[in-house]
Amino acid sequence: MSQQPEADAPTDLTIADLAPGMEAKVISLQAVQEVRRERLLAYGVAPGRTIQVLQRSPATILKVDQTELAIENDVASRITVTEPNRMKRAFHHGQRRRKRRFRRGLKFLQRRKRNKR
Amino acid sequence: MHNHHPSVELKTSSSIALIGHPNVGKSVIFHQLTGHYVTVANYPGTTVELTRGAATHFPDTAVIDTPGILTLPSRTDEEQVTAQVLFDEPLRVIIQVGDAKNLRRTLQLTLQLAEMGIPLALALNMMDEANHRGVSVDLNLLREHLEVPVIPTIATRGKGIAQLIEQIHKTQKPSFFIQYPDKIEHAISYVESHLPDSNISKRSLALLWLGRDPAAESWLKKHIVSNTYQELLNHRKLLHETGEDSPGTLIRLTRMEVVDRLVNLVLRQTDLGFRGTGVWLGHLAIQPIRGVVILAIVLYVLYWFVGIFGAGILVNLLETNLFGELINPLVTDGIYTIIPIPIVADFFVGEYGLWTMGMTYALALILPIVSTFFLAFGIMEDSGYLPRLAVLTNRVFRIMGLNGKAILPMVLGLGCVTMATLTTRIMENKRDRLLVIILLALAIPCSAQLGIVMGMLASVSLSATMIWLVVIVVVMLSVGWLAARVLPGERSPLLLELPPLRLPIMSNVLIKTLARLEWYLKEVIPLFLLGTAIMFVMQKTGLLDLLIQASEPLVSGWLGLPADASAAFLLGFLRRDFGATGLFLMEAQGLLSPVQVVVSMVTITLFIPCVASVFMIGKSRGWRTSLAITAIVFPLAFLVGGLLKYLLVAIGWGI
Structure with a gap:
């Protein structure tokens, strides 16, 4: 792992900002409504735990441990996460497509940062 | 068959409850523990089905297949029915059916069940799926820390069922204890002093109460005088108003910490890049086109x-x-x-x-x-x-x-x-x-x-x-x-x-x-x-x-x-x-x-x-x-x- 993110550094990134294949640590679920927060915690989407985004459309698909969860963007955008970690094999697409997706994901994040400034 | 009264009502003096998350194989294990006679009925007052069968290996005992739950305190109808089974049934043993590949989630529930003071055995099911995904669990270490029998099973192929039956005979009340933050511990002892005796330990009943479990609420309403109930209600309300996290969240986070420590000890995960047909098809089925x-x-x-x-x-x-x-x-x-x-x-x-x-x-x-x-x-x-x-x-x-x-x-x-x-x-x-x-x-x-x-x-x-x-x-x-x-x-x-x-x-x-x-x-x-x-x-x-x-x-x-x-x-x-x-x-x-x-x-x-x-x-x-x-x-x-x-x-x- 070359680019280890600073542990739990405060960012304003949410799961909705991650591209398919990216991994990140959950920081907070405070913005999620209590009923759903309880369920997310029970599924393992908890502060400090690593999640991986598998897919973004038609819904966000997350992987926590060996559990796959489908959540809507409304929920995904309320869960803050750390800077995404390395790219993991998302699915079983070809190598080229995976690389393309990774680059697209990185560009997306850079653009987002630029826009903030 | 040891059962002398094959009565239609299935009246037995004790029962074994199968409890676990959805899709972990409870029903498969249920059918292996029971004979042919099975009743499926709605739990009184609900539309949730509860399956009962006479245990093949235990005389005068019923096995109950409870609906899959995610967590307690209960939030859904299924979870409420499972909580009610815990309150009302003469339970002799709880068998938790757990998903070996999702050990954290499984143990989360194990801890809660262990606190209830009813003899408990953990059937760690789907060991084959866990192995395929590079998940391996140090079972001996897990048994040692939990002080609960842990039996690896592959229910669909009948593996581990004999050992499970053998262990059911030997299960004892678990002695696992979790220390919660002071605020919660004070609340527990206050609530405990007002509780009547029940199937489950006062401590776990108090914890469910603090987490606003509706099944615990309705059970208490029936079993204590309304003045005491009102006092408990006021106490809990006050507790909810102080502090950032609700008592329920605090309790959950404490348990998660304990589970995390335990899992770090016993779990080895290697990414084998498992790509079975099921996984492949499962992902394909949710692609937009x-x-x-x-x-x-x-x-x-x-x-x-x-x-x-x-x-x-x-x-x-x-x-x-x-x-x-x-x-x-x-x-x-x-x-x-x-x-x-x-x-x-x-x-x-x-x-x-x-x-x-x-x-x-x-x-x-x-x-x-x-x-x-x-x-x-x-x-x-x-x-x-x-x-x-x-x-x-x-x-x-x-x-x-x-x-x-x-x-x-x-x-x-x-x-x-x-x-x-x-x-x-x-x-x-x-x-x-x-x-x-x-x-x-x-x-x-x-x-x-x-x-x-x-x-x-x-x-x-x-x-x-x-x-x-x-x-x-x-x-x-x-x-x-x-x-x-x-x-x-x-x-x-x-x-x-x-x-x-x-x-x-x-x-x-x-x-x-x-x-x-x-x-x-x-x-x-x-x-x-x-x-x-x-x-x-x-x-x-x-x-x-x-x-x-x-x-x-x-x-x-x-x-x-x-x-x-x-x-x-x-x-x-x-x-x-x-x-x-x-x-x-x-x-x-x-x-x-x-x-x-x-x-x-x-x-x-x-x-x-x-x-x-x-x-x-x-x-x-x-x-x-x-x-x-x-x-x-x-x-x-x-x-x-x-x-x-x-x-x-x-x-x-x-x-």
């Missing part, structure tokens, strides 16, 4: 099995050959010779006879269709495809102020709307449940009706079928859209687990199908007979003719249908498909033009499904709601039908 292709294939297979095999071949065999040529002539002759009074004989075998109409209809026409449908639905349910369908359709349901979970009752409604009404409990809140019920009552035709509607429309033309489909979908979307804006409350966004796709175990599917059919025969057939009896009385007293005359302006004038169609619509009031059958006969006699076929089919589809479903809505949502839905659906069905007629005539369709 390829997922829809898979859906189309699934729907086609479903149509072939239920529509062509069930509704076509089987119905033909049963209705025409068995009932039409063999049984009914025999019964009719028999009744007429036994009962010489014509009016009494007619009651059984006449035009609206209990046997010739009610039973023939129920057994020869509906039964084969719902049997094939329930079987297909059971396979879809156990394979893990349905949650993926929810992901795919989420956006459509969003328009109607719902989330993709609503697809489950909708698909089941294509089989039997009455049963689908029951399953609306999977929706998160009352608002969502009500919305789904409205849509079910209005726009979802059940399998019996669907068969007839499809047959009639197909005999006109493909465009007739398309018009029908578009009208129904547009009505459903716009009513849903409107209702979502009128009903108070907020839409709950999708949050759903996607279990791995698996090959369903046929014996489990069959047992479930049989249980559903039994329910169907018990609940729906009496209503068929009641409906037939009402029709008989109405016909004999002349009330039927009167009503037909009264509804003529509406049916002939507004909808532009022949006068005879009134009778079909009146029948449709009792059962939509009764009505559709009436129209089917009229079309066969050449009495209906293409426009009339489409208009009548649209109107009858939008009708209230059947008397049984109105009863079921009344039972589960209250009679007021039931009446209100009926009062909205009837005028709406006629309104849409009439408007469609004018539209079709105006554009000159079908002439």
Whole structure:
């Protein structure tokens, strides 16, 4: 792992900002409504735990441990996460497509940062 | 069999409860621990099913298969039923069935169950799936730390079951103890001092209470005086107001910490990059485009099995050959010779006879269709495809102020709307449940009706079928859209687990199908007979003719249908498909033009499904709601039908 993110550094990134294949640590679920927060915690989407985004459309698909969860963007955008970690094999697409997706994901994040400034 | 009293009620002095997350193999283990005699019944006061069976290896003991739960304190109906089992049943042992590949989640529940002070064993199931994914667990270390027997199992292949049975004999009360933050510990000791004795330890009851568990609340209400209950309520309210996190969250986070420490000790995860066929297909099924292709294939297979095999071949065999040529002539002759009074004989075998109409209809026409449908639905349910369908359709349901979970009752409604009404409990809140019920009552035709509607429309033309489909979908979307804006409350966004796709175990599917059919025969057939009896009385007293005359302006004038169609619509009031059958006969006699076929089919589809479903809505949502839905659906069905007629005539369709 070359680019280890600073542990739990405060960012304003949410799961909705991650591209398919990216991994990140959950920081907070405070913005999620209590009923759903309880369920997310029970599924393992908890502060400090690593999640991986598998897919973004038609819904966000997350992987926590060996559990796959489908959540809507409304929920995904309320869960803050750390800077995404390395790219993991998302699915079983070809190598080229995976690389393309990774680059697209990185560009997306850079653009987002630029826009903030 | 050691059981000396194979009583029907299954009265036993102690029981073993199987508890665990959904889709971890509880039912498979259940069937391996019990004999052939199994009862499936709704838990009193709920629509959640609870399965009981006599334990094969333990005398005088029942095994209870509880509904899958995510977590306690309970939030869903299923979780409440499981909590009630813990409070009310004379439990001798709890077996937690856990998912070996999701150890964290599993242990989360284990800790909670261990706190209850009931002997506990953990069956760590699906060890094969865990191995494939590179998850390995140090079982000895886990046993040592938990002080609970842990048995690795692969239930589908019967592995580890013998060891599990052996361990059940030896289980003892767990001594596992978690120290919570001071604030919680103080609260626990305060609450404990007010609690009566119960099945579970005072400490765990106090923890459930602090987490606002509704099952614990209602149990306490019954077992302590109201003054004390009020004191406890005030104490908890005060506790909720102080501090950022609610007591429930604090308790959960403490347990998570303990679990994390434990898991770090015993779990080794290596990424093997596991890509089984199930995983591959599971991901494919939720891709935006390829997922829809898979859906189309699934729907086609479903149509072939239920529509062509069930509704076509089987119905033909049963209705025409068995009932039409063999049984009914025999019964009719028999009744007429036994009962010489014509009016009494007619009651059984006449035009609206209990046997010739009610039973023939129920057994020869509906039964084969719902049997094939329930079987297909059971396979879809156990394979893990349905949650993926929810992901795919989420956006459509969003328009109607719902989330993709609503697809489950909708698909089941294509089989039997009455049963689908029951399953609306999977929706998160009352608002969502009500919305789904409205849509079910209005726009979802059940399998019996669907068969007839499809047959009639197909005999006109493909465009007739398309018009029908578009009208129904547009009505459903716009009513849903409107209702979502009128009903108070907020839409709950999708949050759903996607279990791995698996090959369903046929014996489990069959047992479930049989249980559903039994329910169907018990609940729906009496209503068929009641409906037939009402029709008989109405016909004999002349009330039927009167009503037909009264509804003529509406049916002939507004909808532009022949006068005879009134009778079909009146029948449709009792059962939509009764009505559709009436129209089917009229079309066969050449009495209906293409426009009339489409208009009548649209109107009858939008009708209230059947008397049984109105009863079921009344039972589960209250009679007021039931009446209100009926009062909205009837005028709406006629309104849409009439408007469609004018539209079709105006554009000159079908002439």
